[in-house]
Amino acid sequence: YKKVLIVDDISDSGNTLIEISNILNQSYKNVKFQTLTLFSKPTTKYKPTYFAKQTDEWIEFFWSKDLS
Numbered sequence: 001y002k003k004v005l006i007v008d009d010i011s012d013s014g015n016t017l018i019e020i021s022n023i024l025n026q027s028y029k030n031v032k033f034q035t036l037t038l039f040s041k042p043t044t045k046y047k048p049t050y051f052a053k054q055t056d057e058w059i060e061f062f063w064s065k066d067l068s
Helices: 015-027
Strands: 002-011 031-040 050-054
Touching: 002 015, 015 031
Parallel strands: 002 031, 031 050
Antiparallel strands: none
16 A cells, blocks of 8 residues: 655644545545644644644744735
8 A cells, every 4th residue: 555644734623634634535545644744732633643843832834924
């Protein structure tokens, strides 16, 4: 089987990773999916396979800001 790493910035509520994992697991049964996030919240519903840091602080990413 193949291995695929799903990368996201944060697992906050966990809803995004839950949804994408469900879709991909249903569509690609012969693929092993793992997840990596920069940050993970202790209260997330989806614990990523790998994460750089766990925090309960609000994270503001520069790509989420209005730069205009």
